[in-house]
Amino acid sequence: MDAREFKRFGYECIDWIADYLEHADRYPVLSRAAPGGIRGRLAEESPERGEPMEDILADFHDIVLPGITHWQHPRFFAYFPATTSGPSILGELLSAGLGVNAMLWQTSPAATELEETVMGWLAGLLGLPEGFKGVIQDTASTATLCALLCARERATDFGVNENGFLQGGGALRVYTSTEGHSSVAKGARIAGFGARNVVSVNVDGSYAMDPADLKRCIERDLAAGHRPCCVVATVGTTSSTAIDPLGMIGEVAGRHGLWFHVDAALAGSAAILPEKRWILDGVERADSFVFNPHKWLFTNFDCSAFFCRHPDILTSVFAIQPEYLRTDLDPQVVNFRDWGIQLGRRFRALKLWFVLRYYGRDGLRELLRAHIGLAEEFLTWVERNPDFELMAPVPLNTVCFRFNPEGSSLSEERLEELNGNLMNEVNASGRIFITHTKLGGRFCLRMSIGQLRTTKRDVAEAWEILEKSTVVQGWKG
């Protein structure tokens, strides 16, 4: 593809994205494709001869777009926000054009040094204590797995890395709350702890980890001959953004020599707000910490910020030194290949640098404050309607609620059915997309607010659609 052709179609793609981001609400939020519907329209084999870019882009519009669930839609309230933004897309574009691999310092010094710099910026923005060194990972799943591996190796004097799991000795145990993310159990399986050695610590009424129960779990395990190894606290649980009390958890972890990892994948971004910085109180006791700028900091996926207080342990866990990767400068530079699982690494720092500079601290704070304000407003609407029930506190951007008609004494099964129907109906409208969870075994709907272009009108529209649904109206009528 020569420069002329690249420019022609490049402009076309830029124009399309510019229009898309301003008018994503033209599309149904949740794709209406049926299983197999997209696949059935695609060729079964790759073409023998090259095809014109016109035809490929036409198929992008005709075949791919109807199968897209629009995460950039201002009324995408499902799962978690994953907002891209203009400066982030431009950073990703330039990074794709450069096509460098950020595995070694030598393979692009700017990629490594910009990564060191922006991770320092983030540490400053969040008010992380001195000593946390940052590296960009793809996802919090990976970052949490890295933390578990550090914990495992510190606990066994690097014995598993070298010898494999030791014969004899108690099982290494990992603690997280009943509301902790599925990546903890998954990581524990991958790293060889085993799912049964992930201990679920009780939560309090706000769905935050109960440090007293953590203490009890550890003491019970010690008495049983197990080896407590790692605790993963969550700042902003996936279901309800509950905030685990880091200070008290850290104290327990410290007393027993556990690696203390903090998973703040979604909510960490909120710590850039002085009035919300309390969510990280106690992080100074943590050994490692992760949050995802690709969730709620307007940086497109993937970009997960992992901080570790013991980079020496991290690099001991992951260091490799094949001859073909050695460089004369190795003793003087950081080679990020030794800071994680993958050898090859994308140049992700560029887009993050663009975002942090384009918006500035002020601009980012303003956006996050607006989202939190919208969640607080939505919360008041839920509270004012006696047919709806608030299911959890709302410290940040996520409201858990359900339809539960006043005076009804419906069974949990019936409420789950009703709310499931309600969710499916409003999602089928194409006007909003929300998802569900369970809290304390009770089915809830989730309203997760954090899209760059979401306004009060969008949130109000969501509430109106819910209130006017046939499920809600039918109950009354």
Added chain:
Amino acid sequence: MDAREFKRFGYECIDWIADYLEHADRYPVLSRAAPGGIRGRLAEESPERGEPMEDILADFHDIVLPGITHWQHPRFFAYFPATTSGPSILGELLSAGLGVNAMLWQTSPAATELEETVMGWLAGLLGLPEGFKGVIQDTASTATLCALLCARERATDFGVNENGFLQGGGALRVYTSTEGHSSVAKGARIAGFGARNVVSVNVDGSYAMDPADLKRCIERDLAAGHRPCCVVATVGTTSSTAIDPLGMIGEVAGRHGLWFHVDAALAGSAAILPEKRWILDGVERADSFVFNPHKWLFTNFDCSAFFCRHPDILTSVFAIQPEYLRTDLDPQVVNFRDWGIQLGRRFRALKLWFVLRYYGRDGLRELLRAHIGLAEEFLTWVERNPDFELMAPVPLNTVCFRFNPEGSSLSEERLEELNGNLMNEVNASGRIFITHTKLGGRFCLRMSIGQLRTTKRDVAEAWEILEKSTVVQGWKG
């Protein structure tokens, strides 16, 4: 950033990339930045107020670019090719604009179904046997780790996932050749096998795994009470693109019930050429297979194609089912979150679809044939010059060689010093970038050819620079 501003800077970035890809040879291939040189020019803290995009892009040019090592330079002959291409960049751009997460079918049906489709296309292009199901991973490191985890779980009846490593029983052993990639040992550490349970199998004179030695290693381990678990064969070793004999290795693996994984990260692409398809002879015995379109198939990083013959095992290893990710359609659809380590997943299929369609089978074959032809030509120049020595066979695109003046009886130490100096000198010229390895303990230079825009003139220039270096000329003078 509104549509107008996005378009303005979007066009500017497109223009820059168009020019960059056609004229990357204006830059020194290897960055001349000194350690800390880039970082020292960057602000220590993120700005309080947002900055104009003009300023940010100006700093991209002034500060970042001098710290880039140019992987897209036509005389980048280091490590491995990682060529981006016009259609791939456009696919990445649109994917960044859409900003969807491909974790579940529901979170964008088109992302999942396009991924199933293009992976089917790749299986057809490479002539993989029926039954291999594909999923896109970030890197071959991750894919190989997935294979090791499948091996571990199949060998222990999913016991490690559930219970952690069992107390008692012999150590699980992993086999790869002395030329196998560092990701095998790294993955074995992460998965809890332990570095010492990775057995290095001898290679033959062409640096390919010796199946007879594999058999001996397994028998020795069985006699010692170990449990042989997995063998990783390499199609195209990193040092010299040696091709392990898959058929014979698969036979040994099958006899002993080992998981048989094939790492064809770089070289797998060459199997699209009928005359090179022999490199995969025997792959029908493999349990899993990986190759990287982001290396030598003009798709920008990251895009690693992982195929597994037992998707049921793969998904059993990785499946998670938290309430907040359940959908009504789960029984009918593929949710790729259960096919790997990470929960969140980029929409990588789009760029691969663009590349496979834009170039077509014919176009891709033509490009790869040209690269292999250039390597064969370079090889003849090495062979004709009595001061140089060819260090390994050249089945594909990589030539291993060294300066070894005729008639000299230099020690290995002296040859390493000479060739290290030669490499540093030619790399410092900025005109080419080559890297080194060791084969059989002997220091070699590597010429790895596979950049989209590399021509015969570029390869000839590399040879001329080597021949005219002061190291070579000084020896004569």
